[in-house]
Amino acid sequence: MNASTGHAMFGETPPVRRxxxxxxxxxxxxxxxxxAMIVPLLLIVGYLVVRAAPSLNLEFLLEVPKxxxxxxxxxxxxxxxxxxxxxxxxxxxxxxxxxxxYLNEYARDNWFNRxxxxxxxxxxxxxxxxxxxxxxxxxxxxxxFGYSIISASLTLAIMTLPVxxxxxxxxxxxxxxxxxxxxxxVGATRWQTIWAVVLPNSxxxxxxxxxxxxxxxxxxxxxxxFTGVVFFKAVERGDLFPYYLNEQCxxxxxxxxxxxxxxxxxxxxxxxxxxxxxLALVLMVNAAAISxxxxxxxxxxx
Amino acid sequence: xxxxxxxxxxxxxxxxWYGKFQAxxxxxxNIKHGFITSLIGPSGCGKTTLLRCFxxxxxxxxxxxxxxxxxxxxxxxxxPDVSLIELRKSVGMVFQRPNPLPxxxxxxxxFGLRVHAGGDAxxxxxxxxxxxxALTEVNLxxxxxxxxxxxxxTLQLExxxxxxxxxxxxxxxxxILMDEPCSALDVEGTAAIEELMFALKGRYTIVIVTHNMAQxxxxxxxxxxxxxxxxxxxxxxxxxxxxxxxxxxxxxIEGRYG
Numbered sequence: 001m002n003a004s005t006g007h008a009m010f011g012e013t014p015p016v017r018r019x020x021x022x023x024x025x026x027x028x029x030x031x032x033x034x035x036a037m038i039v040p041l042l043l044i045v046g047y048l049v050v051r052a053a054p055s056l057n058l059e060f061l062l063e064v065p066k067x068x069x070x071x072x073x074x075x076x077x078x079x080x081x082x083x084x085x086x087x088x089x090x091x092x093x094x095x096x097x098x099x100x101x102y103l104n105e106y107a108r109d110n111w112f113n114r115x116x117x118x119x120x121x122x123x124x125x126x127x128x129x130x131x132x133x134x135x136x137x138x139x140x141x142x143x144x145f146g147y148s149i150i151s152a153s154l155t156l157a158i159m160t161l162p163v164x165x166x167x168x169x170x171x172x173x174x175x176x177x178x179x180x181x182x183x184x185x186v187g188a189t190r191w192q193t194i195w196a197v198v199l200p201n202s203x204x205x206x207x208x209x210x211x212x213x214x215x216x217x218x219x220x221x222x223x224x225x226f227t228g229v230v231f232f233k234a235v236e237r238g239d240l241f242p243y244y245l246n247e248q249c250x251x252x253x254x255x256x257x258x259x260x261x262x263x264x265x266x267x268x269x270x271x272x273x274x275x276x277x278x279l280a281l282v283l284m285v286n287a288a289a290i291s292x293x294x295x296x297x298x299x300x301x302x
Numbered sequence: 303x304x305x306x307x308x309x310x311x312x313x314x315x316x317x318x319w320y321g322k323f324q325a326x327x328x329x330x331x332n333i334k335h336g337f338i339t340s341l342i343g344p345s346g347c348g349k350t351t352l353l354r355c356f357x358x359x360x361x362x363x364x365x366x367x368x369x370x371x372x373x374x375x376x377x378x379x380x381x382p383d384v385s386l387i388e389l390r391k392s393v394g395m396v397f398q399r400p401n402p403l404p405x406x407x408x409x410x411x412x413f414g415l416r417v418h419a420g421g422d423a424x425x426x427x428x429x430x431x432x433x434x435x436a437l438t439e440v441n442l443x444x445x446x447x448x449x450x451x452x453x454x455x456t457l458q459l460e461x462x463x464x465x466x467x468x469x470x471x472x473x474x475x476x477x478i479l480m481d482e483p484c485s486a487l488d489v490e491g492t493a494a495i496e497e498l499m500f501a502l503k504g505r506y507t508i509v510i511v512t513h514n515m516a517q518x519x520x521x522x523x524x525x526x527x528x529x530x531x532x533x534x535x536x537x538x539x540x541x542x543x544x545x546x547x548x549x550x551x552x553x554x555i556e557g558r559y560g
Contacts, residue, residue, distance in 0.1 A: 178401035182466070186358055186414040186473060196413070197403055212414035 017078035048279065052272035060273055062238045069232060069263050075153035076235040079242055081281070083149055084224060085217045087245070088156035095157075095212050105174040105194055124162035130158045132226035140227055147247045152228030159223055160213040167209020171202040198255070204296030215282040217260030221253040229254045231262075250276045260290050305324040309373075310335040310477055310507035316370035318360070318531075325337055325351045327531040329370070330338035333524075337361050338499055338508045340522035340539070342515060344560045348531040349511045351457060353479050358386055389551060391418060394470030398482040400462035402454035402469075407446055410465055411436050411438045440464040440498055450538040454545040456552045460491030464498060466543065478502065484517065515555060519543050 007282045012020075049056075063073025072083040107113040107139075135155025145151040174196050197208075229251045235242040252274060260271045305440045311333040318326035325348050325393045333446045339351040354360040355372055358379060391414070402410050411433045415424065422428060433450065437443040442464050446457075454465055463483060470478060476548055480499075482493040499508055499521055512518050518525055518539065525539040527548075533552045535542060554560060 073540075177405055178397065181359070181395075182361075182401045182403055182469070183389055183398060183413075183417075184362055185357065185395040186417055186469065187387040188417045189387065192417050197418075201404060301382060 025065055046277070048170060048272050048276050050057045052269050052276045053117050055267070055269040055273035055278065060270075061277065064235055065232070069259055069266065070271070071267055073237075074144040074252065074255060074277060075237060075239075076233050076242060077224070077255035077274070078277060078281075079235070079240065080149075080229065081216075081218050081252045081278075083228075083249055084153055084245055084251055085214050086133075087149060087153035088160060088217050089210060089213065091157035092160045092164055092213070093155060096161050096170050096210075097206060099161075100165045100168035100172060101194060101199075104169045105190060105198065120162045120165050123158075124166065126159075128159060130220045131155055132223040134158070135223055135227040146246065147230075147248050148212060148228045149243060149249050150245050151226070152224040152249075152251075153223055155218060155223045155227045156217045159220065160217055163213055164181075168202075168206045171205025171209065174205060175201045204293050207296070208289050208293045211285055211292070214285045216244070218278065218282055218285075219253055221251075221257060224251050225254050227255075231258055252281070304546035307332070308335050309333060310375060311509070312373040313355075314371045314373070316352075316355065316368065316372060316557070318348075318355065318369075319332065319367045320351075321365045325531050328353070329531075329533050330534055331526060331533055333507065333509060335507055336504045337523040338503050338510060338521055339524045339526060341509065341511045341526050342513075342554075343528035343534075344554065345513075346530075347528040350481055350524075350526050351531075352528070353395075353509060353511050356477065356479055357390050357395060359395060359487060361386075387418070391473045392475050392480060393477045394473065394475040395479040395481065396463070396466050396470070396483045399486050400466050402457070402460055402462050402465050404453065404455055406438075407454050407457070408433055408450040408541075410469050411472065414471060418473060432472040436468040437465075439471055439502070439522045440468040441494075441501075442468060458491075460487055460494050463487060463491070463495055467502075476505065477507045477509065480508065482511055482513060485513065492517070492550055495517050513519060517545075527554065529554070 062075050064075050066072030076249060099120075103113065103116065107116070136160070138149055139145045139151035139154045141149075145154070177203065178192055179197045183197055188196070205289065223236060228246040228248050231250075231254075232249050233243075233248065235250075256271060256274045256278065259266045259274065271282045305506060311331075313329050313331050313444060316326055316329040317324065319350065329348075333431040341353060343349050343472045354363075355368065356374065356379075358526070360366045360368070368380065371380055373379070374393060376390070377384070401430065405413075408429075413428045415429065416433060433526065434447075436445060437446060442461060446452075447462065454462065457465065463486075467478070484495050495515070502508060503523075510522065511516075522539045524537065525542045526536045527534045527546075527550075529550055535546060537547070542551065543555055546555060
């Protein structure tokens with residue numbers, strides 16, 4: 001017993017109890033806010049699924065829109081989105097990765113490289129509608145690609161570039177310096193170091209960064225609407241290669257906008273089912289990215 | 303191969319700056335061929351910096367300005383016609399933390415050959431021979447000959463460090479620089495690496511940076527004491543520890559500061 005305060009030795013005193021109450025409250029508030037994140041997701045997905053239920057079947061995915069887009073499926077838009085996403089990544093991934101390798105492995109800290117860094121950061125902050133206008137001017141008119149899949153993909157590529165660069169740089173920077181030192185000290189050139197050690201050990205991070213950009217590219221409406229995506233395109237049911245690259249195409253994001261706001265008398269469940277397809281596409285790609293990362297990480301041991 | 307003076311490394315008036323901070327001041331020294339020379343001194347005295355000058359790997363850590371000359375095997379390595387790639391073949395480095403590459407034991411040992419050689423030297427029999435020779439030299443062959451395809455990172459730290467030394471050998475280096483090679487190892491690991499150093503000396507010139515004065519005393523033939531970027535004293539190890547000429551040296555080896 002501690003005679004002076006009347007408390008057991010090391011026992012709780014009133015100030016300690018007050019602190020513990022504050023602590024409990026703080027934890028509860030922070031936890032509640034974090035848990036609140038689940039609510040919108042569940043609500044969105046739940047609401048969409050319920051409203052879309054009558055149209056959710058494979059037929060909806062494979063069928064083309066019918067009767068002035070008020071019935072039928074979304075095949076042309078679905079394929080169009082795939083075209084745009086893969087073509088845009090085919091442009092942006094190589095450029096982005098090579099640029100990031102330069103910035104992370106070769107670039108010294110001088111004004112030129114600081115300008116590049118600044119450009120990358122600011123490019124990431126440009127609103128998509130501005131990218132859309134740029135794409136319209138640069139690719140549709142100046143480069144004479146016209147309103148086409150190529151123009152739209154290039155516009156998306158420029159939009160996704162900064163994020164790919166940032167993700168790749170982060171992946172490269174996470175390769176331990178000791179690996180690089182080991183290479184330098186047997187006289188490997190920078191390129192040999194990058195090829196033999198840096199890239200193999202950062203590939204999981206790089207791939208994840210790129211795949212996550214798929215979801216952004218798939219969801220964007222403005223850039224593709226300005227440069228190559230149209231209201232409607234007649235396509236065979238289930239045709240995997242319905243478009244030429246110099247043609248316009250349909251896309252899920254734009255299609256959703258159109259049937260929700262521009263076309264009267266659309267069967268009620270169709271817009272919701274379209275949203276579900278878009279969401280499922282993005283979530284599936286993300287899930288693929290995560291499992292790929294988990295797999296590649298499990299193979300490296302440092 | 304060494305020049306007529308019997309020195310593997312000669313530094314003349316070496317000054318080095320990291321940005322504006324001067325890390326080395328007028329360093330002049332000779333390191334004898336085939337000897338183990340240790341660099342001691344308190345943290346920040348420039349010993350690691352000096353070590354890294356000897357194969358110019360310093361330059362990979364930006365902002366370095368170096369003046370003066372460093373002769374390795376008689377050739378000034380700061381001459382414009384020196385290829386860093388060839389230089390680092392001859393002057394290899396071993397680090398504080400063993401840094402095997404995240405590939406197999408075999409690939410670690412042949413990594414240098416893959417980087418430098420071409421043609422016949424990269425045929426399987428030649429590589430196999432190089433691996434056996436290098437691993438035998440560092441006393442790892444017996445333990446690892448059945449595990450050559452194992453990931454190098456799964457080895458014990460001591461084996462990893464030996465492997466890092468073995469990785470240099472196929473390139474036939476003249477000089478091996480060691481930056482606190484035992485500080486991540488336990489007592490037995492340290493003893494094994496020190497034994498290996500004794501086995502390698504003569505054939506290779508070894509320069510070792512160490513925080514551990516007892517280790518410097520045990521292992522090295524000559525000892526260089528540095529303080530604030532300057533070489534204070536450079537003598538035979540037993541002389542430096544028994545009859546130091548300089549007061550700062552005396553106080554350091556007595557443990558008055560450090």
